[in-house]
Amino acid sequence: MTVSIPFYILSAITLLGGLAAVTLRNTVHCALALTAAFAGLAMLFLQLDAQFAGFAQILIYIGAVAILVVFAILLTRNAELEATSVFSRTWIAGLAIAAAVFTVLGWAIMQTASRLPEAWPTPQVTVRDIGNALMSRYILPLEIVALLLTAALIGAVIVAMHEKEGTK
Amino acid sequence: MIEKLDQIFLLLRTWLVGFLPARWQAAAGVVLGVVAIIGTYPALFALGTVMERKGLGRMQNRLGPNRVGPFGILQPVADGIKALVKEDVIPSRADKAVHFLAPLLLVVVVFMGFAVLPMGRNMVLVDLDAGLLFFFAMGASTELSVFMAGWSSRNKYSLLGAMRAIAQMISYEVVLLMSSLAVVMISGTLSLPDIVDKQNRYTYGLPHWYAFTPWGFAGLVMFSIAAMAETNRSPFDLPEGESELVAGYFTEYSGFKFALFFLGEYVGMFSIAGLGATLFLGGWTAPFEFLTWVPSWMWFFGKLMVAMCIFIWIRGTLPRLRQDQLMNFAWKFVLPMTLLNLLVAALWRFLGHGWLRWVICWVIVLGAYVLMAQIGMRKRNLGPRRYRYAE
Numbered sequence: 001m002t003v004s005i006p007f008y009i010l011s012a013i014t015l016l017g018g019l020a021a022v023t024l025r026n027t028v029h030c031a032l033a034l035t036a037a038f039a040g041l042a043m044l045f046l047q048l049d050a051q052f053a054g055f056a057q058i059l060i061y062i063g064a065v066a067i068l069v070v071f072a073i074l075l076t077r078n079a080e081l082e083a084t085s086v087f088s089r090t091w092i093a094g095l096a097i098a099a100a101v102f103t104v105l106g107w108a109i110m111q112t113a114s115r116l117p118e119a120w121p122t123p124q125v126t127v128r129d130i131g132n133a134l135m136s137r138y139i140l141p142l143e144i145v146a147l148l149l150t151a152a153l154i155g156a157v158i159v160a161m162h163e164k165e166g167t168k
Numbered sequence: 169m170i171e172k173l174d175q176i177f178l179l180l181r182t183w184l185v186g187f188l189p190a191r192w193q194a195a196a197g198v199v200l201g202v203v204a205i206i207g208t209y210p211a212l213f214a215l216g217t218v219m220e221r222k223g224l225g226r227m228q229n230r231l232g233p234n235r236v237g238p239f240g241i242l243q244p245v246a247d248g249i250k251a252l253v254k255e256d257v258i259p260s261r262a263d264k265a266v267h268f269l270a271p272l273l274l275v276v277v278v279f280m281g282f283a284v285l286p287m288g289r290n291m292v293l294v295d296l297d298a299g300l301l302f303f304f305a306m307g308a309s310t311e312l313s314v315f316m317a318g319w320s321s322r323n324k325y326s327l328l329g330a331m332r333a334i335a336q337m338i339s340y341e342v343v344l345l346m347s348s349l350a351v352v353m354i355s356g357t358l359s360l361p362d363i364v365d366k367q368n369r370y371t372y373g374l375p376h377w378y379a380f381t382p383w384g385f386a387g388l389v390m391f392s393i394a395a396m397a398e399t400n401r402s403p404f405d406l407p408e409g410e411s412e413l414v415a416g417y418f419t420e421y422s423g424f425k426f427a428l429f430f431l432g433e434y435v436g437m438f439s440i441a442g443l444g445a446t447l448f449l450g451g452w453t454a455p456f457e458f459l460t461w462v463p464s465w466m467w468f469f470g471k472l473m474v475a476m477c478i479f480i481w482i483r484g485t486l487p488r489l490r491q492d493q494l495m496n497f498a499w500k501f502v503l504p505m506t507l508l509n510l511l512v513a514a515l516w517r518f519l520g521h522g523w524l525r526w527v528i529c530w531v532i533v534l535g536a537y538v539l540m541a542q543i544g545m546r547k548r549n550l551g552p553r554r555y556r557y558a559e
Contacts, residue, residue, distance in 0.1 A: 055304075062312060067311055
């Protein structure tokens, strides 16, 4: 992997976005900072030449998950802005937990990284390869995910329907 | 000579880049392409606003703007000067950072979509393997800017407009993706120049455009419906309905930021019309074989202008859809039709070449359309109107 200037810029964006997402006071600002972190992550995928993963990350995370997060924030609390400090009170605890998770993950990765061969050729994965793999080797996970999505869709419709019956 | 005219922009770029040392030539070529895109599409936007105002005016039995230039052609110049010198009013309790970033995000994301559109033979800025996915990813990011605009204005009208706009855009995003999925199925590739190449054949002088096949025609109709809804264009313009919501999510924007939103909306319209032309109408290919001598970029921009005229025509003709009507339309009618379209496209592929597949596919598409419309209208008892008041 080439450690170059774009990599530093993108990782800075991702890290700052993530940090801002946990330390900002205004929840909608947190959601927007999380979106910036998603964008940085997508561009890191693109830098590793994983086109499908990068664009799917933008399409799904920024286009759907971020919108869902902001809708949830807006519909569940009144977005009144208290004129207090920008950073939330529990930022030390959040930072400590994040640092602990990072340590565990980093240790796990470093343990496995020492076992990989030195010259690891970058795989050229096209969308066609992903499609072939999904249809041949990973067909069962594909069907299970489809089942999960159907259940989620039906659940959403049922939740919305109950509210309408309640007001009639 | 004809080939030179066809490739004239590429030859121009190579000539200009030849003045630089070899190390900078690739980057300078890309920068020149970007500059060309950023120069062309706002110019088309200016032309589009004049066309729209004059066209809508004539359809509503009045003249459009006719003071500024001959036939009002210089009206966009006047609008631009007005937008630049207007005072930039920001509400005092508005969220200043988000309020500032929303139009910026919209314009950036909308212009990024042009990077993968093939505007002529060999004239695509970046030939990505997953080009269509990139375009849809950029389209999905515009919803975020709509939300940012609506929320940061701290205004109930803006927030309501933003919520409606996002609900509408998410619903029709699904329709947009599903209707282009049939094209991807038949072409076997996500790369837009390859999709155009597959349509670049002629049989008896008629082109192999996907719009002339049953599934392609249905797909084109559904794609244009979804395109109109994605760009908040009438009859789907409830989020910015002038008579209901003041101006929807850009109520609190004045001056140049409003001009940026306007620019983003129109350029988004061009971009999605360009995608529709690429997927269904053969991109830069000519409609008849004897017309292939006309430069390819002229065909692309011609199709873009025709699509713009059709958008304006529909805006002037159809009434606005109510929010629940447009959501019902998306989820209960258009989405099942897109799923059926996938089935028809698969049948088309596997029924062999001949007249049989034409008959079967047209019968299925038209029959399903009529059947679903009949079923949809049957449950609707259109009696005298009853009003429910809020208690």
